[in-house]
Amino acid sequence: MTSGLETLITPELEALKGQWRATTWSPPVSASDIRKWAIATWWPQTPPPLHWDEAYAAATRWGGIVAPPDFNPFAWPIVRIPLAPLPSPKGVKLTSLNGGQTETYGVPQRPGDVIAERVRVQDFRERQGRFGLMLYVDVETEWTNQDAVLVRRRISTFVRY
Amino acid sequence: MTQTLHFEDVRLGDILPAWTRTTDFMHWNRYAAVNDEFMPFHMDDEDGRRAGNPAGAFGMGNLRFAYMLNALQAWIGDAAEVRELTCRYRLMNQKHDELTVVGRVVAADLVGDEGQVRLEIDVTNQEGESTCPGHAIVILPRRAAT
Numbered sequence: 001m002t003s004g005l006e007t008l009i010t011p012e013l014e015a016l017k018g019q020w021r022a023t024t025w026s027p028p029v030s031a032s033d034i035r036k037w038a039i040a041t042w043w044p045q046t047p048p049p050l051h052w053d054e055a056y057a058a059a060t061r062w063g064g065i066v067a068p069p070d071f072n073p074f075a076w077p078i079v080r081i082p083l084a085p086l087p088s089p090k091g092v093k094l095t096s097l098n099g100g101q102t103e104t105y106g107v108p109q110r111p112g113d114v115i116a117e118r119v120r121v122q123d124f125r126e127r128q129g130r131f132g133l134m135l136y137v138d139v140e141t142e143w144t145n146q147d148a149v150l151v152r153r154r155i156s157t158f159v160r161y
Numbered sequence: 162m163t164q165t166l167h168f169e170d171v172r173l174g175d176i177l178p179a180w181t182r183t184t185d186f187m188h189w190n191r192y193a194a195v196n197d198e199f200m201p202f203h204m205d206d207e208d209g210r211r212a213g214n215p216a217g218a219f220g221m222g223n224l225r226f227a228y229m230l231n232a233l234q235a236w237i238g239d240a241a242e243v244r245e246l247t248c249r250y251r252l253m254n255q256k257h258d259e260l261t262v263v264g265r266v267v268a269a270d271l272v273g274d275e276g277q278v279r280l281e282i283d284v285t286n287q288e289g290e291s292t293c294p295g296h297a298i299v300i301l302p303r304r305a306a307t
Contacts, residue, residue: 033195040191041227043182050239060239068234069243070227075197095212098222100249100293105242131213157249161213 005089008126008135008160012087016121024081026073026115033075034067034111041068066108069152073115086121086137086160099136099159106150114146122155131161165240168269168276168301177264177280180232184220185256192224220254225284225293232262233282233297241301244277248295252286259287264297276301 031052038047049056050066057065067073088094109115122140126133137158143151182188193199198221201208206217226248233243254260261284268279278301283294 037195040195041224042231043188043191048234048239062239068227069230069246070223072196075195097212098250100247100295101222101226102245102247103226104245108242 005092005133008089008092008094008133009124010087010089013121013124013137016087017123018120020118020120021084023116023118024074026117027077029067029071029073029109029111029113029115031065031111033073034065034071034109037071038068041070062108064110066110069105069108070103071109073109073113074117086158088160094135094160095131097159099157101157102155104153106152107145109145109151113151115151116144116146116148118142129159129161133161135160165238166236166301167304168271168278169304171266171269171276171278171301173266173269175266177232177236177262177266177282180228180235180262181259182228183257183259184224184254186218189218189220189224192221192227196221196223198223214253214255216253216255218256220256220258222250222254222293225250225254225260228260228284229262229264229282229293229295229297232264233280233299237299237301241299243297244300245298246282246295247297248282248284248293250293252290252292254292255286260284260292261286267296274303276303 035052038051050060051068054065119139119141122138124135124137126135139156139158141154145151189203202212203218203221209218229246230243263285264280264282266278267281270277278299280297282297284292286292
């Protein structure tokens with residue numbers, strides 16, 4: 001809860017606005033990871049063969065297996081680089097929830113792709129809500145493939161209170 | 162999944178075929194496993210309550226997002242593509258919720274050579290409540306072009 005606070009916007013948060021963090025790269029996308037992602041998100045239904053059947057997928061306009069648009073190639077890194085936490089007022093521990101997202105898709109991910117990611121705080125605003133003062137932070141995440149072609153742009157709105 | 166929805170087949174007001182899942186830890190844990198998403202409030206009732214959900218642990222917004230993408234894919238087929246999807250998480254996904262992706266065509270336009278179709282989209286629960294309203298844009302092949 002944030003009762004008693006006048007603002008959740010700190011100078012540190014202001015300084016982050018618009019600044020891209022260093023680019024990171026995914027491990028190569030694997031067909032097996034695509035298959036498992038499709039199974040998990042379509043469960044208990046058999047997922048579309050476009051995501052696991054090479055012969056089927058080869059006959060489609062895509063010419064081979066492609067990942068579902070939301071497939072995350074950055075899951076399960078060997079070395080975890082902790083995300084720098086969004087700044088909070090000193091001494092305040094905020095809960096952060098996923099308030100919503102917009103995803104725009106470019107080319108699909110395919111087995112063997114290596115995806116580059118860069119992230120920045122795009123914008124923020126605050127208002128009173130059911131948990132007191134609530135901060136809405138828009139974080140932009142851009143993915144491009146090894147050919148520098150856009151794969152996905154996501155704007156996530158994190159609700160912090 | 163071999164059917165193809167063509168741009169010329171779509172009319173304003175067309176309804177997205179319903180796509181339903183009844184979710185609980187079995188679904189959430191599968192998703193956590195592939196997305197490496199082990200937030201405590203998705204795993205543990207006490208942590209869920211601490212995060213403000215009296216019923217305890219709750220499902221991932223990202224999983225409902227996947228459900229919307231899947232419902233769209235099931236409707237448009239493999240020759241089409243989802244270009245954009247947006248939603249705002251309004252209600253939490255509680256254990257044993259019956260979630261249904263619902264949608265309706267609100268625009269269909271040719272943009273250059275692309276057949277762009279815009280839908281209002283949402284995931285409703287068993288009470289018919291809206292949990293994550295938003296919109297989607299899909300690109301459909303044109304009949305003359307296939």
